[in-house]
Amino acid sequence: LGERDSEDTAVRVATTGHYSAHEPFRQHAGFARLAASPKQSRAGAAGEIAQAVKEAAADLALLAAQDAVRPYEQALIDLVRVFTERYASARREANLLDFEDLQAHVVDLFARRPDIAARYHAQFSSVMIDEFQDTNAMQIRLVDSLAPQGFAAVGDERQSIYRFRHADVNIFARRAERSAISHTLRTNYRSHPDLVRFFNGFFGRAPFWPDDFMRLEAGRDDTGESSPFSDRRVTALLIDDEWCGDSKDADEARIVAAHVRELVDNGVDPGDIVILLRAMTVAETFAGALRDAGVEVFVASGGTYFSRPEVIDLEMLLRVISNTKDNEALLHVLAGPLTGLSDDALARLGTRARRESLWSACLEPDATASPEDADNLSRLVDVVGWFRTDGARTGLAEMIHAACEGLEYDLTLFARGFDGARAWANVLKLARIAEEFEQSNAGDPQAFLEYLDLKRELEGRETLAAFAAEDVDAVRIMSVHAAKGLEFPVTIVANLGRRPVARSGIVLSTIGGVAFLGMKLRVGQSGEESLPTTGYRIAQQREADADLAEEKRLFYVACTRAREALVVCGRTAFSKAAESPKLVGWLREALGFAAADSIAEGAVCLGDSTVNVLTPRPAESGPVGVARPPIEPEVLRTAAIANRGTQPARMAEIERISYSGISLHRKCPYRFYVTNVIRMGRRTPETTGNDDAVALGTAVHALLKVSGGMVSSLAPGRIDEICDAAGLPLAMRPEAVSLVRSFESSETGRRMAACLRTVRERPFAVVVGETVLDGFIDVIGWEGESALIVDYKTGDPLRQRDPEEYRTQAECYAIAALALGAARVEVRFFELKEGGREIPFCFTREDSDELMSRYTSEIDAIRAGPYRPLEKYSPYACPECPALGSLCPVSSPPSRSSG
Numbered sequence: 001l002g003e004r005d006s007e008d009t010a011v012r013v014a015t016t017g018h019y020s021a022h023e024p025f026r027q028h029a030g031f032a033r034l035a036a037s038p039k040q041s042r043a044g045a046a047g048e049i050a051q052a053v054k055e056a057a058a059d060l061a062l063l064a065a066q067d068a069v070r071p072y073e074q075a076l077i078d079l080v081r082v083f084t085e086r087y088a089s090a091r092r093e094a095n096l097l098d099f100e101d102l103q104a105h106v107v108d109l110f111a112r113r114p115d116i117a118a119r120y121h122a123q124f125s126s127v128m129i130d131e132f133q134d135t136n137a138m139q140i141r142l143v144d145s146l147a148p149q150g151f152a153a154v155g156d157e158r159q160s161i162y163r164f165r166h167a168d169v170n171i172f173a174r175r176a177e178r179s180a181i182s183h184t185l186r187t188n189y190r191s192h193p194d195l196v197r198f199f200n201g202f203f204g205r206a207p208f209w210p211d212d213f214m215r216l217e218a219g220r221d222d223t224g225e226s227s228p229f230s231d232r233r234v235t236a237l238l239i240d241d242e243w244c245g246d247s248k249d250a251d252e253a254r255i256v257a258a259h260v261r262e263l264v265d266n267g268v269d270p271g272d273i274v275i276l277l278r279a280m281t282v283a284e285t286f287a288g289a290l291r292d293a294g295v296e297v298f299v300a301s302g303g304t305y306f307s308r309p310e311v312i313d314l315e316m317l318l319r320v321i322s323n324t325k326d327n328e329a330l331l332h333v334l335a336g337p338l339t340g341l342s343d344d345a346l347a348r349l350g351t352r353a354r355r356e357s358l359w360s361a362c363l364e365p366d367a368t369a370s371p372e373d374a375d376n377l378s379r380l381v382d383v384v385g386w387f388r389t390d391g392a393r394t395g396l397a398e399m400i401h402a403a404c405e406g407l408e409y410d411l412t413l414f415a416r417g418f419d420g421a422r423a424w425a426n427v428l429k430l431a432r433i434a435e436e437f438e439q440s441n442a443g444d445p446q447a448f449l450e451y452l453d454l455k456r457e458l459e460g461r462e463t464l465a466a467f468a469a470e471d472v473d474a475v476r477i478m479s480v481h482a483a484k485g486l487e488f489p490v491t492i493v494a495n496l497g498r499r500p501v502a503r504s505g506i507v508l509s510t511i512g513g514v515a516f517l518g519m520k521l522r523v524g525q526s527g528e529e530s531l532p533t534t535g536y537r538i539a540q541q542r543e544a545d546a547d548l549a550e551e552k553r554l555f556y557v558a559c560t561r562a563r564e565a566l567v568v569c570g571r572t573a574f575s576k577a578a579e580s581p582k583l584v585g586w587l588r589e590a591l592g593f594a595a596a597d598s599i600a601e602g603a604v605c606l607g608d609s610t611v612n613v614l615t616p617r618p619a620e621s622g623p624v625g626v627a628r629p630p631i632e633p634e635v636l637r638t639a640a641i642a643n644r645g646t647q648p649a650r651m652a653e654i655e656r657i658s659y660s661g662i663s664l665h666r667k668c669p670y671r672f673y674v675t676n677v678i679r680m681g682r683r684t685p686e687t688t689g690n691d692d693a694v695a696l697g698t699a700v701h702a703l704l705k706v707s708g709g710m711v712s713s714l715a716p717g718r719i720d721e722i723c724d725a726a727g728l729p730l731a732m733r734p735e736a737v738s739l740v741r742s743f744e745s746s747e748t749g750r751r752m753a754a755c756l757r758t759v760r761e762r763p764f765a766v767v768v769g770e771t772v773l774d775g776f777i778d779v780i781g782w783e784g785e786s787a788l789i790v791d792y793k794t795g796d797p798l799r800q801r802d803p804e805e806y807r808t809q810a811e812c813y814a815i816a817a818l819a820l821g822a823a824r825v826e827v828r829f830f831e832l833k834e835g836g837r838e839i840p841f842c843f844t845r846e847d848s849d850e851l852m853s854r855y856t857s858e859i860d861a862i863r864a865g866p867y868r869p870l871e872k873y874s875p876y877a878c879p880e881c882p883a884l885g886s887l888c889p890v891s892s893p894p895s896r897s898s899g
Contacts, residue, residue: 059534066533069521073535076506077517103138110145117145127151132175133160134167137513158209159557161481163550186217190487192564193218194233194609199560201607207586208552221718228266229490229565232612235259236591237569238584238599241497243617244571249282249495251618252571253289256494258616259567260475261293263490267763270296271473272489276480276558278498278583283477286494287419294655296474299422300482305462306452310413310423313338314430315449317403321387322445324359331358337412339380345373379407396434396448400427414674414887422465429465480558491562493555496570496583505530509539516542548581555583574599574615654863656765656772659812662855665862667877673867674883692732697794699726699736700832701778704792705761709749709779711740739832743792748828748838752790755781764816769856771863775812785823789813793831801831803839810841811851818848 091098097105110117127147129135132155135143143151153175160169176182188196196218204213237255244251256275264270275286283299290297305311313336319329334341334349341349345368352361361367362381368374383406387399394402404410404427413420413427437451455462476488505520518539520530532540559566570584577596578588585594591611593599604611654677665672702722707714714722723733743749752758758781765774781788791809810827817825822845829839843851869888870877878884884892 062532062534062537065521065531066535069519069533069535072521073517073519076519103142107138107141107145110142121146121148129153129155131155131159133157133169133172134162134165135171136166136168137171138166140171158203158214158553159484161484161550161554161557163546169553184214186214187219188216188560189219190563191218191220191560192222192229192233193220195562195564195566197609198234198566198606198611199556201609202559202590203556204607205590207580207589208556228263228268233565234609235565235567235612235614236587236604237567238574238588238593238613238615239497239569239571239618240574240599240615241571242573242575245618248571249285250289252495252497252569253282253286254292254618255616256286256492256569257289257293257295259569260290260295260492264295267765268490269473269763270475272564273492274476274478274483274488274490274561275492275494276478276483276561277495278480278554279495280479282495286477290475291419297419298474298476299419300476300478305426305429305465306456308423308426309337310426311430313409314400314403314427315452317384318445318449320359321384321399321403322449324384324388325357327353327358330362333380334362334377338407338409339376340412341368341373341376342370344369345377383407396438396445397431399445400431400434411887425465480554483561484557487561487563489562489564490567491559491565492567492569493558494569496555496568496587497572498570499582505536507536507539507543509542511538511542551583552586555586572599654771654859656774657859657862658773658775659809660775662812662858662862663808664877668870668874668881669862669865669867670869670883670888671877671881672862673865674881674887677867692729693794695726695728696732696736699723699728699733700739700794701792702726703736703740704743704778707740709740709743709752711737711744739794742832743790743830746830746838748788748790748830751783751788752779752781755783755788757782766816766819768815768852769860771859773812773815773855773859775809775816777813777816780817782822785821787817787820787822787825789817789825789827791827791829793829794833806839807841811843811855814841814843814847815851815855818843818845818851 091101110120124146127143129143129151132153134155153172155172157169157172157176160167160172163169188199191199196216200213200215203209204215237259239252239255241248260270260273260275263273277283277286287297287299313333316329316332316336317338319326320333324330331346333339335346348369349358349361349367352364352367362377368377383403386406387394387403410424410427413423416423433452433455434448437448441447441451480493505522507518509516509518516535516539518536519533520536521533522530559568568587570582570587572578572582572584572588575596578585578594580586580589588594588599591604591606591613599613599615601613601615604613657676661672661676664675699722702725703711703714703719706718706722711719719733719737723736728736744753758779759777760779762777762780763774764777765772767773777789778791779789781790791806791813806829810829813827814825824845825843827841827843831837831839869890871890873890873893878890878892881888884890
């Protein structure tokens with residue numbers, strides 16, 4: 001090109017008929033230099049022009065593909081239009097509304113009938129919208145009709161994470177600019193000041209929001225507070241992709257599980273830990289790794305209901321009931337937990353099935369060799385046979401319940417602890433779905449299975465059953481979206497190396513408030529290849545930019561759930577530069593590890609915060625400490641069956657027990673078993689109207705903790721903040737302060753204040769025999785070699801407790817303090833509501849051996865079983881038992897009003 005006349009070149013390019021593609025070429029800087037420069041310097045300019053020509057040719061290809069794809073785009077639009085009209089017609093004929101109708105029809109009604117909108121507007125003196133950053137255009141039109149003079153809104157554009165529901169963060173920004181009055185709330189009362197400094201230093205720089213990030217101010221006063229996280233509030237676990245095997249997610253999960261195991265061994269309660277994931281598709285992988293590490297785990301959210309093992313188990317059973325010749329379903333039922341046949345029994349049945357059907361083989365008297373297999377198979381044959389002959393009169397929901405009971409599937413699930421409780425909730429949900437199906441359809445198992453297939457296909461991600469587990473003592477796994485609005489002492493944000501989801505060949509975007517469709521052009525005889533088009537490139541780039549912006553906001557929301565400590569974890573190739581579209585790439589960039597081979601362990605300063613960087617290898621990620629040995633499902637299942645009645649049962653090792661667990665076993669061994677061994681949680685008693693009493697107790701304990709028993713040292717504003725957090729009414733606050741002052745003015749309060757060293761709210765763990773005795777001490781002070789332990793009791797003013805009721809707790813405290821080297825231990829229970837009544841217990845070093853021996857024997861006896869239920873209902877042991885009236889043969893007595 002350097003040898004040709006520049007104008008001639010321009011003319012020939014323009015004759016292609018695509019002037020818009022030629023225009024950038026004419027304006028290219030190299031074009032001017034080509035005409036003006038000496039011959040010897042034209043080579044460089046020609047290279048630039050060659051590149052411009054190449055780019056122009058690519059633009060021409062996009063335009064040509066766009067022309068070719070236009071009829072297909074129009075066909076898709078026409079198809080959607082026809083579907084929309086027919087779907088709307090079907091809803092009208094059936095007199096039904098879907099979710100979008102609830103919004104769209106009201107917006108349309110208010111637009112057509114301003115008088116109706118005015119009538120509703122008159123009902124409200126003011127309107128406020130919370131989480132305003134998650135609203136969309138249709139919702140704003142609705143609110144504008146209800147509040148034409150304006151409304152109050154609260155929101156944070158950095159927390160807009162519902163774009164998939166059409167939430168538009170730009171609405172927030174535009175309304176904020178137009179707002180006449182605005183207030184900025186900068187104070188973070190949730191997170192430890194060290195975490196707040198990390199948020200400011202991390203998210204206030206590239207690649208996040210270096211120019212417009214709102215720096216937060218810490219609202220918590222944690223001065224002097226002791227914590228296991230004092231030197232590592234923020235930890236980054238960076239895993240080299242090259243160290244991982246084929247199952248990279250599993251390797252990362254094992255590393256996270258090892259870190260969690262270490263936290264738990266250092267005194268962190270499992271219930272205080274949450275693992276947040278961007279995609280719940282790997283939740284079970286992380287849950288399995290935690291179980292292998294001996295950590296209780298609870299998968300708290302997710303939309304994978306139809307892929308849950310318990311749902312698949314029951315679908316397979318229904319398939320067998322519908323058709324005993326369905327060998328695929330029958331094999332699943334025989335080998336799975338519903339029947340649990342041994343490999344030998346399955347092989348024996350398989351050999352016989354070569355001569356006859358598999359089901360016929362199951363009916364043979366000697367189908368299995370072992371008595372256990374024979375018993376399990378007999379139960380299955382009885383259940384399937386009964387439903388096939390007499391089950392026509394049984395509803396589907398009742399069929400599911402009866403089958404679970406007949407095959408003892410309920411006991412099998414409950415023996416799994418938290419996971420079993422969640423699985424049983426999913427079983428109950430399947431029964432509810434069946435009940436809803438029967439209201440408009442015949443109760444035919446095959447028809448119900450077809451309905452489930454259709455539901456699975458059309459409704460996509462069905463959510464797991466709702467499960468009340470606020471008080472579970474287990475590590476939670478949940479999605480970032482499910483965690484929105486929640487907070488956790490320890491937050492682990494994992495799987496940061498996950499790639500953003502790639503878009504398909506059809507992209508819908510919005511440009512200037514107008515929907516914009518982009519589609520690739522499929523080519524070839526089978527259409528397996530596709531070419532990008534101008535429209536697709538524009539829409540795809542716009543959506544990709546928006547997706548990346550939301551990924552940053554999701555990361556911000558996830559990290560800011562943490563109250564005390566934050567752990568971020570992801571896989572990345574250490575030998576390569578940071579990958580920008582990935583969250584782990586952004587993490588590397590912010591930590592100064594963007595370059596290849598730059599990642600190193602150690603403390604990294606980020607503004608005025610510090611991040612502890614660790615680079616664990618998968619091979620080194622075994623559980624820290626002693627992991628719980630795997631428990632055979634059949635052992636648990638047998639034990640659960642045995643304990644439904646009064647038969648003795650020996651369970652697996654109990655690794656940890658508290659004084660409350662010991663006391664519970666003394667009240668009822670069976671309740672201890674269902675609560676502490678299979679961990680069914682606890683039964684929520686009926687409301688007694690004592691919410692204020694609970695709030696009072698919470699406020700008093702918080703005031704004692706923060707003030708160290710010296711409430712007079714707290715400013716009135718700080719007292720109000722603590723009482724607000726506890727939900728204590730204004731009228732009861734003087735009582736709370738008075739109760740704390742009763743301790744402050746007591747002789748014990750003065751002694752504790754004079755101690756040279758005091759520790760508050762401290763967990764303890766002591767090895768007793770083969771078990772760890774653990775608990776929590778309100779406050780311990782040291783007077784030389786003597787330990788003074790105080791346990792605050794808000795008490796029940798209607799019932800004065802026998803001092804001996806405190807002895808077990810006192811002796812467990814003494815075991816812990818004596819193990820720490822105390823020569824003398826004084827434990828005082830201070831009953832704040834009883835006029836400051838104190839119940840003292842004293843122990844010396846000489847008592848240590850006797851206490852250890854006695855509690856070792858008792859704990860060993862607890863571990864050995866049996867776990868028999870009580871003979872009759874006890875008001876002291878039964879009201880909150882989760883097995884009452886179900887697994888336990890004891891039932892609640894009839895209420896006075898029932899007769």
